[in-house]
Amino acid sequence: MTAQPQTQDSFAEEYKALEKKFNALKPEVEVTLKDEMAGIEGYLVVWNTGISVGGPLEKSGKGGTRITPTVTLDEVKMLARTMALKNAAAGLPLGGAKSGLKANPDAPDFEKKYRRFAQLMKPHLHENGGLYGGFGFDIGARPIHPKWICDELKSTRCFTGKPVEMGGTDYDKEGIAGLGVATAAVALLKTKYKQVKNATFAVQGLGAMGAAVIRYFSEQGAVLKAISDPKYGGTYVFKDPVSPELLKALSDMDSKKVNELLATGSIEPTDAADVLYQQVDVLFPCAVHNVIRDDNVEKIKAKNVVEGANGPCTDTARAALHKKGITVIPDFIANPGGIIAAFVELTSKVTPEENAKTRAKVNEAKQITIARITANIEKLMKLVSAQGIDTVKAGRYMAYKNIFEGVK
Structure with missing residues (x-):
């Protein structure tokens, strides 16, 4: 006999019980x-x-x-x-x-x-x-x-995250966490719009996470429209396509080269927070927590927010964005790439010598990151549609189920 789809009322009851246990x-x-x-x-x-x-x-x-x-x-x-939420949502027994x-x-x-x-x-x-x-x-x-x-x-x-020759995945240098965040955005856009090519995006924070997001999301045909980082003096909004040279310097975290290239252009930097208020398809806050709050949430114009930093949106800001019709992919769903890589490091049987030659752990971590996050975004969006809930609640439900019923 085919199982009946869960009603919204029964889902709400189950969610409430799971959340009570988690709290x-x-x-x-x-x-x-x-x-x-x-x-x-x-x-x-x-x-x-x-x-x-x-x-x-x-x-x-x-x-x-x-x-x-x-x-x-x-x-x-x-x-x-x-x-706890991130590891569980990623399907890791950790x-x-x-x-x-x-x-x-x-x-x-x-x-x-x-x-x-x-x-x-x-x-x-x-x-x-x-x-x-x-x-x-x-x-x-x-x-x-x-x-x-x-x-x-x-x-x-x-x-974990150590160099390849030490048996690691070098996940900061490889940008595996940023690969995960970019993958979350790719899966989201494909779910909502069927394509990624020419989607515009803005990135706040150009450390390892933001740099990798630029690298991997650009590789999918997305177009960088704005960046912000204190080390570059604020927000830069690009009216013309960003040169391959600047994209590479940003992706490589080559701050000297980035500053040189920005200085030769005609764009003057504006306030560091301005990057958050750009009209783009995807906003990636990859800096610090609580940058999108009650006092600035109404200024957000992006169609989608994919969280790269830990907690860049307050809970009330996430709810406000949902009410505005802006899809938020929360941090614990979007950025488990680093912990997936750590899990691979700790469980792989590949020797450091073999890893140094083949980069086997790096490749495995990237493959699992792409597969897990793509599947999770698809599952998340189906839950949102079926139960009439926001993405944060759907993500928490997925994590709670794994925490209390075991990783399947």
């Missing part, structure tokens, strides 16, 4: 790690490792390491909770986790501090019997960090 979850690990003599304070939070039971990384949660002078336990707790170190990553004594923090974290690492899957890239990370920490802890399993 009742408590962190399994919530610790502050200190060495007052060394001036070190850091944090670790791990959620819902039950989802990983029976998987290749049993009883573990995963998320990157945020390094800023102002990071707090509450911030790490919020980020770890978002990782709990949510995040670590944080209160420090300036560019300070002269930072290496010494980070190495000491790694020692404080050592007992909590999954390879040592703890619940944390390991360090990873986030705000404040630098390419040298995996080498320091893997050396300090005498292990290459303790840090």
Whole structure:
């Protein structure tokens, strides 16, 4: 007998019950790690490792390491909770986790501090019997960090996103998270409009995420209309097609070349926030959280917003955008590329030597990222249509189902 489609009333009841269970979850690990003599304070939070039971990384949660002078336990707790949704929505048998170190990553004594923090974290690492899957890239990370920490802890399993020759996927350099966000936009546009070619887009934030979005979305025939980043002096709106030279410099994060090319043009930069208010097919906020809020949401003119940063839209702003008819793909659906790559690093049987020759882990991570995110966007939009709900609720439902019923 064919199963009957779920009614909107029964869906609403199920969603409410799942959300209540999720909101009742408590962190399994919530610790502050200190060495007052060394001036070190850091944090670790791990959620819902039950989802990983029976998987290749049993009883573990995963998320990157945020390094800023102002990071707090509450911030790490919020980020770890978002990782619980992101990992589950991506179909990964991994709990949510995040670590944080209160420090300036560019300070002269930072290496010494980070190495000491790694020692404080050592007992909590999954390879040592703890619940944390390991360090990873986030705000404040630098390419040298995996080498320091893997050396300090005498292990290459303790840090994901490391170079290919160390057995990693180099996901920041490869832009795998940005590939995922671009893929989410491609799948969304194909679902709504059947094509991507000549779709216009704007990007706020030109770090690893924003640069990769420009690279991969442009490769699909989309047209860059605006960029913004403090290091380039504000927002640039392009009336003419962006030159291949500038696109490459932006994609390569070659800030010197970008500044040279922008300086030779006739465009004067405007306020950094102006990028958010451009009339484009897709807006990618890839900078920091809460840039689209109650006080500016009415200025948003994009047809679609695909979140590259963690929490760039407040919950109330997301709801307001939905009311305006603007489709929002939330961060936990759009940007699991980094965590997919981390999962591949930790579970692949490919040796570092073979990986260095073939880039097998990089290729696998990219393939899985494209496949998972494309399928998730299609599923998300079907749920939105069938149940008359917004994309955020649909995405949360998908994540909740995996958290409480297991990854299928």
